[in-house]
Amino acid sequence: MKRQPREPKPFYKASHKAWYVQKDGKQHRLGPVMDDEAKRLYHQILAASPDEKPADPVVAGDDPIVATLIDDFLFSVQQDVKREKLAPRTYDWYYYHLSKFAAYLGETKLSAFKKTHLKKWLETDYPDAGNNYLNGAVRTVSRLFNWSIENELITANPIAHFKRPSYTPRECYLSEAQWKTVLSVLKADGPFIDLMNFLRLTGCRPHEARIVTDAHFDGDSLVLERVNSKSKRKRRVILLEGKALEIVKRRAGNGFIFTNHDGNQWTSYALNCRFTQLRKKLAKKLDKKDQFPVFAYAFRHSFITDALKRGVNPSTVATLVGSSVEMISRVYSHLYQDNDHLRAEMRRAVG
Incomplete structure (x- = not known):
């Protein structure tokens, strides 16, 4: 008798401060707490067939939760790494910064997101970082929103014209x-x-x-x-x-x-x-x-x-x-x- 595959269980992702379930190789965000709504979304995702894309668990109309965009973007980068279109360290770089950004934003929706969120995140998570480091962190967020536009998930980049810290090449010549x-x-x-x-x-x-x-x-x-x-x-x-x-x-x-x-x-x-x-x-x-x-x-x-x-x-x-x-x-x-x-x-x- 063929053994039935295990049913995926919800798990808490501390880096994002939210509950997730993994199905068909992708992690789906359920929410910050496993309340009734999160359980409903969990069963909805499990019920969807492999070829059927379940309704995004945290998209309400055209106003997605920013952390969900982050999850989708990271999944896309991960797939490109598997196809050898990108180097593994590219995914590591994006994940390092964007997982922190997702945890900071929590359930913030796109309509409520402001450039001040990005500014305060940098001040909170990287208080002692230099301009070069901050420049890299902002670049990951900018790429996230540009990717979301390219994939028709959003219509405009909410951090357009954000003044990114200037990058200065490190000066070092060893005699x-x-x-x-x-x-x-x-x-x-x-x-x-x-x-x-x-x-x-x-x-x-x-x-x-x-x-x-x-x-x-x-x-x-x-x-x-x-x-x-x-x-x-x-x-x-x-x-x-x-x-x-x-x-x-x-x-x-x-x-x-x-x-x-x-x-x-x-x-x-x-x-x-x-x-x-x-x-x-x-x-x-x-x-x-x-x-x-x-x-x-x-x-x-x-x-x-x-x-x-x-x-x-x-x-x-x-x-x-x-x-x-x-x-x-x-x-x-x-x-x-x-x-x-x-x-x-x-x-x-x-x-």
Whole structure:
């Protein structure tokens, strides 16, 4: 006798401060409490056939609850990740911010939503965040409402013309002397030093270094595919020379190339924590006037700037690091910080 599938039960989603039920791979919002209305919606959703889209449990006419739009948007992003149209970290980024936004808004309907909701949410959940972080949070909300318009769920973006905090690229160029200082405070941290050295010698993105495995290594390069901003798959080749090749050869054979002391893959959270600890150690070692910022992407910035200073043309540099010429000049190049180099180039320019 064929066993009957279990009936899905309601569950409380603390991140959204609401009850949900999952059916056919999608989570349906029932409400902040399991009252009679939530139970009615629960049974209505269970009764719907797989091909039949049940009435949205929290849409009243054309006035949806904003948190429901968030659920639908996140589900759409999740499906795109499964179809390999988007990278998993894209979903993580949206979920991180929008789940907090949904919890803050509760049962706020679109008609009652104002830009002040967004402003107060940022002040409540991110009181100490910098402009770059806040800029990213607002971008996720903006994308949510634009997606809702594209899918004819709403007719206008309620945060149009909201003044988003300005984004300023982090300025960081690590000199050779600063790199030696970094090594001096990390006396016995082989896995972390290997990872930083690899970033410094290849200019690759920290995310790329975290995910490369033995399967990506073909003897003298690492070959992986990534999804670009237009949802197209692109082949990414990280060429290995000298010490970078030696590091990969030495670390290959255990699955992920770069792992921590426990042999586990580096997560973005763990890596951020490690750099936070590093900055604290540097702060103790150096006088305030000699302190310098260091973070994972600083090595990519430095690699690109050094390559340009050595005369490698911008188009080639862009290809080597998997970027564009426009991005290289707008974000990564820190030549203007090197006054001696600029003066030498000026003398060369005027003959």
